[in-house]
Amino acid sequence: MDNITSLFKKNGLSITDGRKKILSYFLNSEGALTHADVEKNAGEHFDRVTVYRTLQTFVDKGIIHQIPTTDNSILYALCKDDCGAGHHHDDHVHFICEECEKTICLDGVMVPQVKLPRGFKPRHSEMVVKGICDDCK
């Protein structure tokens, strides 16, 4: 029983061909992926609806996490921390390279705390840094 299979088992998900291919695609990709990436490159043709539902399921189970963007798209990347259904702990910084357009999880860089004005209670913080990545510099 490989990694992928046991991960699905652990989360009470049926082991289907689509889920295996989509998760493999994430495992074999460097950066974050969009819905369109998955639809085009996950290895075979999956219905658009299936891709939506699969990504949503993976997010719900703590298998992938979302990265906010400013261009009406959502990026998805593998959770490498101890995320699970209902509790994500992806509090690392994301880096978007303006040259190669890749989005990279900087798993070693934690999102810093900031001092908020009186009365504001933080629960979760996101940080996205744009610039030039190591490969493109």
Place this chain on the structure above:
Amino acid sequence: MDNITSLFKKNGLSITDGRKKILSYFLNSEGALTHADVEKNAGEHFDRVTVYRTLQTFVDKGIIHQIPTTDNSILYALCKDDCGAGHHHDDHVHFICEECEKTICLDGVMVPQVKLPRGFKPRHSEMVVKGICDDCK
């Protein structure tokens, strides 16, 4: 000549009814606004395309800035810094209240610098904090 008019003049924009109403709407709103907000509430009916073009123009001229989200929408908020055409300086933290759903520019809270891995060159950073705002606590 009021504020709005002179701001448009300064940026070489024609003074039109639509632009005045849309900018007024931003000036009279507390939090950040979506395209849909503007289309519904800017005071009269503007064509969807007009709203897209107006928002884009305002972003280009440094009158409003965009705030990244994780739900396929873009939020827009007034620039309060010395932004202009081609140079935005909105490096403040944004706060999204999970109770009232408002998004607030924390103009006094700068996005902190983070130490990136060797080779990564940062150019611009965004930070979004979710939690409970002062009004809802």
Place this chain on the structure above:
DNA sequence: CGAATACTTGCAGCATTGTTGCAAAAGTAC
């Protein structure tokens, strides 16, 4: 001011993206 020019708007049409219900197919449990 009024005419010439430049810019902005709304509309039509289209493309892309996201959602729901339902029946067929695939997976799981016994």
Place this chain on the structure above:
DNA sequence: GTACTTTTGCAACAATGCTGCAAGTATTCG
């Protein structure tokens, strides 16, 4: 293998975003 549960694909629809073009406004300049 059969009964049961879950997942998938399809159809239909809704929402969002973009472009070209003609008509409408705003600005410029005499």
